[in-house]
Amino acid sequence: MTKIYKIYPPNVVALSGVDLSLDKGEIHSVIGENGAGKSTLMKILYGMIKPSSGEIMVNGQRVQITSPLEAIKLGIGMVHQEFMLIPSFHVYENVILGQEKSIAGFIKKKQAANHVQEIIDRYGFKIDSNKLVSQLSVAAQQKVEIIKQLYRKADILILDEPTAVLTPQESDELFEQIIELKRQGKTIVFISHKLDEVLKISDRITVLRKGQKIATVENKNISAAELAKMMIGRPLSYQIKKSQSKPKREILSVENLSVRSRKSDKEILSDVNIYVRNGEVVGIAGIEGNGQYELVQCIIGKIKPDSGRIVINNADVTALSIRERRRIISYVPQDRKYVGLALKATILENLIMTHHLKKEFHKGFLSLNWKKAKSHAKDVTKQFEVIYRDLDEQPMVLSGGNQQKVVVAREFSLGSDLIVLDQPTRGLDIASTEYIHRLILEMRNADKGILLVSADLDELMQLSDRLYVIRDGRIVAHFDPNEVDAHTVGTYMLGAAG
Amino acid sequence: MRVFRRVAISIISILTAFVVCAILIRTQKSSPIEVYRALYTYGLGSWAAFSSTLNTATPLIFTGISAAIAFASGVVNLGQHGQLLMGAVTTAILGVYLNIPSWLGIPVLAVVGGFAGALWAGIAAMLKRHYEMDEFISTLMLNFIGEYFTIYLATYPFLDRKAYVPATRLIKRVYFMPDFNGLNVAFFVAVFVLVLSFWYMKMTRQGYESRMMGYNVEFARVGGCAVESNSTFVLLFTGFLSGLAGALLILGGTQHRFMKGIGANFGWDGVMIAIIANNNVIETFFYGLFFGILKNGAIGMEFETSVPSEFILFLEAIIVLCVVGTRSAIEYYSQAIRSLTKLRKVVAEK
Numbered sequence: 001m002t003k004i005y006k007i008y009p010p011n012v013v014a015l016s017g018v019d020l021s022l023d024k025g026e027i028h029s030v031i032g033e034n035g036a037g038k039s040t041l042m043k044i045l046y047g048m049i050k051p052s053s054g055e056i057m058v059n060g061q062r063v064q065i066t067s068p069l070e071a072i073k074l075g076i077g078m079v080h081q082e083f084m085l086i087p088s089f090h091v092y093e094n095v096i097l098g099q100e101k102s103i104a105g106f107i108k109k110k111q112a113a114n115h116v117q118e119i120i121d122r123y124g125f126k127i128d129s130n131k132l133v134s135q136l137s138v139a140a141q142q143k144v145e146i147i148k149q150l151y152r153k154a155d156i157l158i159l160d161e162p163t164a165v166l167t168p169q170e171s172d173e174l175f176e177q178i179i180e181l182k183r184q185g186k187t188i189v190f191i192s193h194k195l196d197e198v199l200k201i202s203d204r205i206t207v208l209r210k211g212q213k214i215a216t217v218e219n220k221n222i223s224a225a226e227l228a229k230m231m232i233g234r235p236l237s238y239q240i241k242k243s244q245s246k247p248k249r250e251i252l253s254v255e256n257l258s259v260r261s262r263k264s265d266k267e268i269l270s271d272v273n274i275y276v277r278n279g280e281v282v283g284i285a286g287i288e289g290n291g292q293y294e295l296v297q298c299i300i301g302k303i304k305p306d307s308g309r310i311v312i313n314n315a316d317v318t319a320l321s322i323r324e325r326r327r328i329i330s331y332v333p334q335d336r337k338y339v340g341l342a343l344k345a346t347i348l349e350n351l352i353m354t355h356h357l358k359k360e361f362h363k364g365f366l367s368l369n370w371k372k373a374k375s376h377a378k379d380v381t382k383q384f385e386v387i388y389r390d391l392d393e394q395p396m397v398l399s400g401g402n403q404q405k406v407v408v409a410r411e412f413s414l415g416s417d418l419i420v421l422d423q424p425t426r427g428l429d430i431a432s433t434e435y436i437h438r439l440i441l442e443m444r445n446a447d448k449g450i451l452l453v454s455a456d457l458d459e460l461m462q463l464s465d466r467l468y469v470i471r472d473g474r475i476v477a478h479f480d481p482n483e484v485d486a487h488t489v490g491t492y493m494l495g496a497a498g
Numbered sequence: 499m500r501v502f503r504r505v506a507i508s509i510i511s512i513l514t515a516f517v518v519c520a521i522l523i524r525t526q527k528s529s530p531i532e533v534y535r536a537l538y539t540y541g542l543g544s545w546a547a548f549s550s551t552l553n554t555a556t557p558l559i560f561t562g563i564s565a566a567i568a569f570a571s572g573v574v575n576l577g578q579h580g581q582l583l584m585g586a587v588t589t590a591i592l593g594v595y596l597n598i599p600s601w602l603g604i605p606v607l608a609v610v611g612g613f614a615g616a617l618w619a620g621i622a623a624m625l626k627r628h629y630e631m632d633e634f635i636s637t638l639m640l641n642f643i644g645e646y647f648t649i650y651l652a653t654y655p656f657l658d659r660k661a662y663v664p665a666t667r668l669i670k671r672v673y674f675m676p677d678f679n680g681l682n683v684a685f686f687v688a689v690f691v692l693v694l695s696f697w698y699m700k701m702t703r704q705g706y707e708s709r710m711m712g713y714n715v716e717f718a719r720v721g722g723c724a725v726e727s728n729s730t731f732v733l734l735f736t737g738f739l740s741g742l743a744g745a746l747l748i749l750g751g752t753q754h755r756f757m758k759g760i761g762a763n764f765g766w767d768g769v770m771i772a773i774i775a776n777n778n779v780i781e782t783f784f785y786g787l788f789f790g791i792l793k794n795g796a797i798g799m800e801f802e803t804s805v806p807s808e809f810i811l812f813l814e815a816i817i818v819l820c821v822v823g824t825r826s827a828i829e830y831y832s833q834a835i836r837s838l839t840k841l842r843k844v845v846a847e848k
Binding site for chain 2: 005007008013016017052053300302322323325326327331333338339340341342343344345349352353354356357361362366367368370392
């Protein structure tokens, strides 16, 4: 790929003259912060989006990749971050979907299953092609995605942040698999922003920053610090220091909380007991989909629990509505685009949500005090370093980091004792992540009680004073993160411990 | 800047629509200039024409604002037609039997008509609140029930035996709404409703919550907005506005009685106007006026030229397509141009 440019309308430069060359049979990592253009570059290679200019050569031939179908014909396959599988189908059915061989419209199922199993065995995966996808773990589903690409005879495999959803143990297993694929002559493009992983498996590394290629280096005698410097343009000054927390009183206590799913009659949360005290960050670790989302929804009042109590500041809030609870809870939802913000409203309107319930934002019997709203918006954008042009603009035009700052500014300025954070740094670049981490610690030092749910184990280990591990809707462990390492936590997340 | 842009888009698209229609008139061997001149003369040309235009526009403004407020709040009230009819029939029946002085009777009848509309929308609100039934389908279906229920009332229990068509008796003369020089008081009520609605949507806390629900209901819910009660209120309020439109049609219009077909197409025109106005209350008002000009001018156009008044429906449809199309086209091309210039700049910098 040479001189690839991509401008997202109206004027966001995603890629600016990026070159990338892949050798046969290598593992080539593409690294960069969120928003550096990794995904965009890969989507161009896979034909999902059109470059604004630039050319792509495959095996010495100039090609136009206008659709994923075209890419597959050229032997390029991609495994996305979100899996595209049908849970109620068998593994082999998912693999052949779209490329099934049929006789007069009928698929020879047995033959197909055998063929898929052959591929699975050839590359050393340990999966039964006759299992239902819904019965597989996330890690196994990811393997099905890879097998799907191999079935389509992909020679170049693009893996977009494959370890983001895996525990440390599962990641190690995936790496072995990747190296096996390489041995059999496949070219692998590995997208990541985790440097240790990149150093572990790649042959060459391409670093992107702000849509530009900084360098392509051989993976010899290069350190994580050097890569980090290339990635963010300055040395990583990333060290979280915090004092011992001295909690005195309980702010949140969740007692014997159980939630049963209406659809499947399965227990999503069973008998959960946690507490958060003032001046501490309490982390919830777990593989996604193990009940942490529902736990947060119960706390803010969106889900009514089947049994159990939620107590905030010694008052039982179990029966209260979201509206009443939001007067005492600050909440950063995991999905900033669809829950955290109204992208089509103005920045000002986004900043005063929930604040509008407070007396000082009222004017007269019915009206909103817009003057107060404006001064509030100006104050908090300054305090939380939100970069914007005009308060009347839509948050749509802001960068991801700035959007999240709008959410955080709004919530942290509410002044509630309890702050619930659900994946507060997901998808943010390093600088914004660092900034938000600093704010979280500031809030902690200001004696707030903070509940932090995150899929990023490093984040949890660094920030938390105490750490719960949730699995299958149960709290399975409760640690002081200073006394355990990430691997131990990972074992509990997987349910492999005792 | 935003306001300027929106006005510009509206003007450009309306002009485009007129040009497209001119070509079509031409192919039918009529003169577009004559047609448009007739439209102008009978829609705007004199005070008589203009006041009559404002009277024509009045119900459209009510149903338009009703739809605009509902849509902007994420509440899909499509029941303007039924609500208007319920308001009209209530006012028409009470206007025959009620016996109070004029100064009190007119406002009471208007408000009672409004409440009848609110009550009709309230059925949908109740179904939504208690059974999570989508108001989209319930308001739509209530239109049909309302339509035939009101016709039943006018055909059997309250039929005026002297009328040639199913109609109720004429309301008492004291309840006729006065007009000034041909401009009916109902229009001033419409202006008042415009101001009230604008204030509600822009200034009040509940209006803020409603608008946020329209932008993103999950955002509003999680932010602590009273989503359920706001939705109920918006349904009732917009139902009230439609009912008021019906009441004023009886008190202020020309017939002063409920008859089959009195609702015309006001409900659906209101929905259409709200859509082209992007659910903005002020824009809805102006599009309401504009469609009033067309409807009123159409009568004169038919009178003076060989083009039938149905042509106006055609022109309206073209205008809707042009406004919506121009809006997205301008958006699309201005973005494409901006990204192209940016690309040039970025490449040049390299």
